[in-house]
Amino acid sequence: MPLAVLVLGLSVFALGTSEFMITGLVPGMAADLGVSVPATGLLISAFAIGMVVGAPVLAAATLKLPRRTTLVALLGVFALAHVVGALAPGYGLLFVTRVVSALACAGFWAVAAATAISMVPRARRGRALAVLVGGLTVANIAGVPAGTFLGQHAGWRSAFWAVAALSLVALVAVLTLVPATRADGDAPSLHTELRLYRRGRVWLALGVIALSQAMTFATFSYLAPLLVEVNGLPSGAMPLVLALFGVGALAGITLGGKLADTRPFAVLYGGMGLALAALVALALAGPRTPVAIAAVIAIGAGGFAINPALNVRAFTVAGDDAPTLVGASTTSAFNVGNTVGPWFGGLAIGGGFGYPSVAWVSIALGVAALAVLTFAAGVQRSDDARRGTEDPIKEKRNHDRADPHRGDRVPDPAGRR
Known part of the structure; x- marks a missing residue:
């Protein structure tokens, strides 16, 4: 399996950790932000809906861009959204950052899947895509519990900072290890x-x-x-x-x-x-x-x-x-x-x-x-x-x-x- 595909799986690990860690942080976030638990739970729904809408929209909007450039840009937006979320003084701004994070996550998934299958023979597409989904699975095994533990002991904002750091690591890895893919004229x-x-x-x-x-x-x-x-x-x-x-x-x-x-x-x-x-x-x-x-x-x-x-x-x-x-x-x-x-x-x-x-x-x-x-x-x-x-x-x-x-x-x- 090409190293670049493994790097994309690492990136999905960072994205998946953010997607699911809110579940374990809801009580602390609700108390800190001064909102109800159901209102805090809407942050999870906002992310899911952003993923549903964002994937085709972002894929169409970035279709003519080189794939590596798109992946790096989306990881940058994802990391920045978590920095803003960690600093958010209130619920409204945090809600916006979750929607933005979801849009970036959805776009990354779409482009990463196309990138992964372009780097392997047709007969190995399933294994390449399994690496991407495996990043999400490992996020559930390790990333989400770690994010929840960190949030419970150092405040929910620390979990957002940790995801931002993971995203930046993934960004550097994609920039240096994923080959440039498809110029404008080839798409x-x-x-x-x-x-x-x-x-x-x-x-x-x-x-x-x-x-x-x-x-x-x-x-x-x-x-x-x-x-x-x-x-x-x-x-x-x-x-x-x-x-x-x-x-x-x-x-x-x-x-x-x-x-x-x-x-x-x-x-x-x-x-x-x-x-x-x-x-x-x-x-x-x-x-x-x-x-x-x-x-x-x-x-x-x-x-x-x-x-x-x-x-x-x-x-x-x-x-x-x-x-x-x-x-x-x-x-x-x-x-x-x-x-x-x-x-x-x-x-x-x-x-x-x-x-x-x-x-x-x-x-x-x-x-x-x-x-x-x-x-x-x-x-x-x-x-x-x-x-x-x-x-x-x-x-x-x-x-x-x-x-x-x-x-x-x-x-x-x-x-x-």
Whole structure:
């Protein structure tokens, strides 16, 4: 794997730490800013909505810029937003910095995905994208708990300063280690990339992303009250269980990344099946704490194993003429799931169905994701039969057998094929 891809994963670690650390800082921030806890919680929603809107908008706005320049600029904006946030005297300015941070984060995700796949052979796209998502997974295992710990012991502003410092480290690493990619004249036009949205298979792929992500986060968002009040977990053990969830997610995404390029549908069906079985076990666990903990680990493994395959699937059906907007669209789809899943879970709890109901909500969302995935697979088979072609991945593999040097050839660093 090229060092530059690992650098992009490091950058995603910094971005992901900021995205999720607010959850553990809400009480202290509310007290310091003199606002309610629900108002402070809106800082999380603002970030998610900024990600949904910002990814395609920033991707389109920076389409003609060299990718490394765009990545460095977005990291600079992200770091500056956290400096301003750390110094913010009140809630209003802090809210604005969260929206700006989300826009920069969304744009970075989109351009980083396009950059990563331009630096590896087609057959290794899944592994490259797994490195990016792996940065987010490691952020959940290490960055978020560290940010929460720092905020609890040195004030929430110290966590913002730490993320700003991480972002600057990432900026220097991208500037020095990521090769310059695609000059203005080589980039496809916005009109060309916008054709992406005329393709029904692209919308199916994005729908599977949103539903499967909602499946995971409808339950993950309420794990603490579910495990403590229903499954009998001591509250002091919650950080350990969240770390175990992260370990399961890292194991899943590592395995999923290795298989995503050659067997995307197998990874998707297998990962969703594992997550759904674990969700059923969690919903029925009751006071059996070990069963609940094992289920949480399996949900992390299954829910994150599918992420590389989801990305590869979207890039495959999009083709090669919209590398930036497809990355932006997947980023938006993931964040739609991050927003909708917890909302549905909260509706179930608010409706008086109890905390175990969030697992059943996740199950319903997962079944819907499987249904859309199965329909998408059927559409692909029909299209392939009509054109008389094989599956694109098999076709590429056969082509590489005919030309054994082609599959191992790394594309031009400028992104040209």
